[in-house]
Amino acid sequence: MKEIVITNARYMVDPYTNESVSIIADFDGKTIGVPLSTKNTDYAEIMRQVEAGELTIEPAD
């Protein structure tokens, strides 16, 4: 099956807790917000590509 092209992945940090709470990324060119939930299929695909060495999630600005 064809692979989704994920770019510009970046963690988002809650300013109140200073903890990472989600990821913003471009999926096939469309910007989406992704929760840190293993059952979320978009998060699972991000982590699959990270583990495959195909994607790096940048830290929050």
Added chain:
Amino acid sequence: MANPIDLATLLREQVGGRRNLIINGAMQVAQRGTSETGITGASGYYTCDRYQFSGFIGSTVFTVSQSTDAPDGFSNSFKVDVTTAGSPSTADDYCQIIQRIEGQNLQQLGFGSSSAQPLTLSFWVKSNKTGAASVELQQKDNSDKQVTPSYTINAANTWEHKVINIPADTSGLINNDNGTGLWVLFWLNSGTNLNSGTNRTTWTAENNADRNASNLGIGGSTDDEFYITGVQLEVGETATPFEHRSYGEELALSQRYYQVIAYSTAGQQDAAYNTDHFSVPFNVMRVQPTLDAFTFNKAGHVGGSLTNLGGATISYFDNAVDFVWSSTDTAYRNFGYRVAGSMSLKAEL
């Protein structure tokens, strides 16, 4: 007496009650819109809820839509139309329609046990193309298994009702959870790596070559089109009449996986953290959802601007998305204001 109901059949087959394991089988619900054009080398949920379309057939361009062309008793169908013809450019190219079913909704099948139940898949289909085509059920939990029967479109441009029996699987346990239990696929076209094998009518180990062994070949002409509706997957060996549900029921079932929310709520500046924030609640979904689309308008005193997803931190709570962003305007500290817009949430399998 005509057509007597045999008690044994009544007990064995699920004649009454909720029968259809497919959501939006009559293609009534299309929250994302009724048409998507220019699909080439792409996959996504475009129109009818719960159905993912993949169009990877070389340079072929597709339009998919919620059509009003439907057989008697139905109002809608899922239509795939070829607007630019092409052919597979690689042996791994594919074109398919798929619905994934949650594992906890399939426990009555008893798969993976000696009491496993057979299934029956039925649907209405229409195409300019005639000949054999493939459907596929895949079971991903604990074993990658598939069953890949074929069916035949006998007459061009004519609605036909198809019934396909799926055997029980006594060794393929489906997990009782909110992950994927079954894939139900309708194949439209593929490259040779996906159609050089044999249609399988029993559960076998995953083998790409068998998946679309009878290839309908949609995509080679701008005349090509494919319609489907009345999709029903049910326990038992008999296709019962389609279980029509109300629009409201199908919408509610679909919203477990995708929701469009028009919101109007209160925002607040927080002087202590130099932030602005607001929350939007949503109905319970399968899992914490992806924020798939977002618009934002503000009224009243608001400090920082928020024009796109990248401008805010998104936090997820049980049934709410919280937006927080840095505010640089100190003129209205601790003032409230109104925010309004829409957001789309996706928790598809």
